[in-house]
Every structure is written in structure tokens, then in C-alpha cells.
Amino acid sequence: MIRRLNDKMKKNSEHRIRKKGLLFSILSTIICLSVMLLAVPTVSAEAEPATETSEATNADIPATATDITETTSLTFDYYSVKPTMSDNNTQTSFVFVPNNIIYIENKETPISSLYIVSDRPMGEFELTYNNKTQVYGQNGFIHNYIKLDEPTDYIELRISGGQNVTICDISAFSEGTTPPDWVQTWAEPLEKADMLLLPTHGDDEFIFFGGTIPYYAGQLGLDVQVAFLTNHWGEQYRTHELLDALWNAGLRNYPVICDYADLYCEGLQAAQYTYDSEAWTATQVELIRRFQPQVIIGHDINGEYGHGAHMLNTDTLIKALELSGSAENYPDSAEKYGTWDVPKTYLHLYAENSVTMNWDVQLDKFGNKTAYEVALESFNIYNSQTANYTVHKEGGGVYDCHAFGLYRTTVGADTGKNDFMENITPYRQTANPEQPDQNTDSSANSESSSSSLYNDNSNVVPYVEPEETVGSTTTRVIFWICMGICLGAVIFIWIMLGKAKKQKKLEEQKKQAKRNKKKSANKKK
Numbered sequence: 001m002i003r004r005l006n007d008k009m010k011k012n013s014e015h016r017i018r019k020k021g022l023l024f025s026i027l028s029t030i031i032c033l034s035v036m037l038l039a040v041p042t043v044s045a046e047a048e049p050a051t052e053t054s055e056a057t058n059a060d061i062p063a064t065a066t067d068i069t070e071t072t073s074l075t076f077d078y079y080s081v082k083p084t085m086s087d088n089n090t091q092t093s094f095v096f097v098p099n100n101i102i103y104i105e106n107k108e109t110p111i112s113s114l115y116i117v118s119d120r121p122m123g124e125f126e127l128t129y130n131n132k133t134q135v136y137g138q139n140g141f142i143h144n145y146i147k148l149d150e151p152t153d154y155i156e157l158r159i160s161g162g163q164n165v166t167i168c169d170i171s172a173f174s175e176g177t178t179p180p181d182w183v184q185t186w187a188e189p190l191e192k193a194d195m196l197l198l199p200t201h202g203d204d205e206f207i208f209f210g211g212t213i214p215y216y217a218g219q220l221g222l223d224v225q226v227a228f229l230t231n232h233w234g235e236q237y238r239t240h241e242l243l244d245a246l247w248n249a250g251l252r253n254y255p256v257i258c259d260y261a262d263l264y265c266e267g268l269q270a271a272q273y274t275y276d277s278e279a280w281t282a283t284q285v286e287l288i289r290r291f292q293p294q295v296i297i298g299h300d301i302n303g304e305y306g307h308g309a310h311m312l313n314t315d316t317l318i319k320a321l322e323l324s325g326s327a328e329n330y331p332d333s334a335e336k337y338g339t340w341d342v343p344k345t346y347l348h349l350y351a352e353n354s355v356t357m358n359w360d361v362q363l364d365k366f367g368n369k370t371a372y373e374v375a376l377e378s379f380n381i382y383n384s385q386t387a388n389y390t391v392h393k394e395g396g397g398v399y400d401c402h403a404f405g406l407y408r409t410t411v412g413a414d415t416g417k418n419d420f421m422e423n424i425t426p427y428r429q430t431a432n433p434e435q436p437d438q439n440t441d442s443s444a445n446s447e448s449s450s451s452s453l454y455n456d457n458s459n460v461v462p463y464v465e466p467e468e469t470v471g472s473t474t475t476r477v478i479f480w481i482c483m484g485i486c487l488g489a490v491i492f493i494w495i496m497l498g499k500a501k502k503q504k505k506l507e508e509q510k511k512q513a514k515r516n517k518k519k520s521a522n523k524k525k
Helices: 002-047 052-060 212-219 236-248 268-274 277-291 308-323 331-337 371-379 427-431 470-524
Strands: 073-076 094-096 101-105 111-118 125-129 132-136 143-152 154-159 165-173 195-197 224-231 256-261 295-298 344-348 354-356 403-409
Touching: 101 165, 111 154, 125 143, 132 143, 143 154, 195 212, 195 277, 212 224, 212 371, 224 236, 224 277, 224 308, 236 371, 256 277, 268 308, 277 308, 277 331, 295 308, 308 344
Parallel strands: 195 224, 195 295, 224 256, 295 344
Antiparallel strands: 073 101, 094 165, 101 154, 111 143, 111 165, 125 132, 125 154, 344 403, 354 403
């Protein structure tokens, strides 16, 4: 009787254990499945392209960001540098050494973008905000517009490039699809250029090339690249004037600024003595191969008013035109960019195959100002040069910015004599054959204002792979935790059932042993 009670109690105990284990497993599974069902739609919703919600969110973002520099603090080593670095004056600046940190904070309005102006390329620098660090400065720009991934009220800017950096201004902006008009959002230099301008100094692009940039880049939207053969790093204000003037004229791809210092030379021989002519030729060949221009615009062979650097520029260009098409010449740049034979090259004041450009055509992209007026307006931004130079109309002698000549062509002679792009199909139109050929309407002699002939990419935003948000990461963590709990519950059930089965088998063996023992005892009697 007692044995039967013990057996019954053991069975009840095993049954209770199994029931508890099973109940725990069922409850765990139900909870996990419920959380998973809630989590999975969240993951799916985050993974799907934004539709109505994103459109509503974008509609809430202002078209133009607001300048919030006035309420933004700029500090370094517990000292406010804001008076110097927020006055929109490139003549005032602050020098930072490697690993210096500038603290940028706005407690009233989140910062969505920065505009940093330096005297020379900053090299690499880091921006740390919202628990992440990003590296900038690899592009070599001195006017840097930086759109942050997300708004923040606090940023640390660390000089990380291993060199001293002179910063003139730092401006901060609230959220908006575009910054204010005065902010320069430069794109990288082009990969392929419809037109390559080769001025020697900053200001030559307007004094001698007149309305070329406003008309072909600003109005027609052609891919125009400018490469200056000398630099003005010794005069900190001059490069800022250069960028401001080009931006005003409608250029949007950052110019190339070569490594040769600006030195005045009286005549070609003086320039050849001052500079390394072979290095200049190699530079010209590399520029041709890098940008593969369909048209090049260069200086007068005689250097306009006899400037030796202008003369050396054209002298080395003429040599480069004959050398750039063969990989045997300057093989390093040929290996890097390939070879290129320029279809058309125009030189300022070149007497043969003369071309007279009409810069009096009105440009609707500039409020119906003429190409000449935009060129003059842009040149006047060079405050350091206006006392001695200006942009002349026709009849200006060596300063006549309308007079050019077709020096070299592989596509035939000009017949219209008034369009640098005659007989040339722009790269973008070549890439998009369905686009109508409007080159016949691009003549600068057009009496009415011309419309943009080619795709305007000024508002094109490149696709960026969306970053995983904190919310989506958390959801995935919860999902996998639930999966782990479910797996744990299954394992627990399996273990408990296994234990119960083993216990039952053991009990049966004990009972069988007792029965066998009892039978043996009865036989002995």
C-alpha cells in the first residue's frame, strides 16, 4: 500500500514537472511569436521605399536652409573663435595645428549643414556628432559645403590631416533641401569636359576669354572645366576671389589649380628661365588626357600684352597637343588616363581661321543679362585686380575678349565662325542619343536668349545607400532575442521530456527488479 502511494506521488510529481515545463514553453513561445509578429512589419516598413510618409516628411523640410551661425557657438580651448570665424571675411582667420578641436554647438536649432572656408586645402579633418565620426577634406577644396547625415546640436571638428590649417569662416545652417544662394556647393572636377579653359592666372578667364564661362557653362549647361596653370597661394585673398567669380559666372565643377606659383615674366625666354618648361608640357599633356576635352580655349601666342607666363602656357599647350595622342610620350599620365587627341583648339587673338564671339547675347539663366555683363560682373569680384584691368568689348586691342582663331581641328573648319562648339556633339548628348541635337541653336549670335541645350545637373542628387537607423537595429536585436528565447524553450521542453522519459524507464526497471526478486523468493519457499 505504501509502495503504491509512493509510486503515485512520484508519478504526480513527474506529471507536475512535465506540465510546468510544457506550460512555460507554451507561454514563452506565445510571447516570442507575438513580439516577432509586431517586429517583422516594422522591419519590412523600414526596408520598403518611403512613399506617402516620406513625401509628407520632405514636404515639411524648407526649400532653403536658414543661416543659424548667429546662434551657433564656435569655441577652441575654452576660447570663443566666433568673432573671427563668422564674419564672412576671408581676410580674418584662425590657425589650427593637428589634433586641435573646434567645438560647434547650437542649443536652439539643430545643425544640418556646415560651410567651411579655409585659405588652403585643409587636408583631412573629422566631424564627430551623434556618436559617429566622419572624415572630410579629401577633395582639396577651400570652400567646403558639408551636408550632415542627420541634424545635431553639437559637433566636434578635429584637424586630423597632419598639417596646420588656416580657417577663415565656419557657417552653420538649419535643415533645408538647399543652402542659401551665396553658399558654394562645388562638385568635383569633371571626368570628361566638353570644353577646357586654360587661363594662366585667376582673372584671365574673364579678361581674355570674356563670356565663355557664363554662356557655355552657365547658360547652355555644357561640361566646362577650368584649369589655372599658376596658383595664388601667396596671396590668400586671390584664390577666394577666383572661386567667388567662377561661381558667379555659373561654373559648378571645382577648378584645377596647378602647383606653379604666380611670377611675372617679361617675355617667353624669361618664363622659360623662371619655370620648368618640360614640367609645364607634362602638366598640359596630363590635363588633356585627364579631361579628354572636345574643345580647348587658350591664350594668345604672344601673351596678350607680352606676359611671359601667358606665352609659356600657350607654347607648352601647342607642344602638348601633338604629344597627348601617343602613349610613348609621358607614359605615366597615359597609363593613368589613356591618350587623347583634342578635336578643336582655339587661341585668343589667333589671326588664322578667326572667330568672333558675340557676348551680347542675353542669358535667361542670369536674368537676361548679356554674357559680357556677367563676365564683367564676375571679373569685378576680383577686387584686387579691378584697379588695373577690366573686361573690354570688341575693339579692345590685345584685351579684346571676342577675338579668337581656330588653331587646330580634327573635325573640319568652322563655317559659322561664332561658336566654339561648331561640329562638336557634347558628351551628355552623345550618352543620350534621344536628346534632340540643339547645337545649331547654340550660336552666340542668337538675337533672343537661348534656353539650356543640355541636361542641367545642378539639382541632381546622387543616390546614397540608406544607412541603417537606430530603430531598425533595435528591432532586429529584439527579433533575434525572441528567436533565441523560442529556441531555448524548445530545448527546455526536449530536456524535460527526456528527463521524464529516463525517470519513467528507471522506475519501470526498479519495479521489474522488485517483481523478479519477489518471484525468486516465492520459488525458494
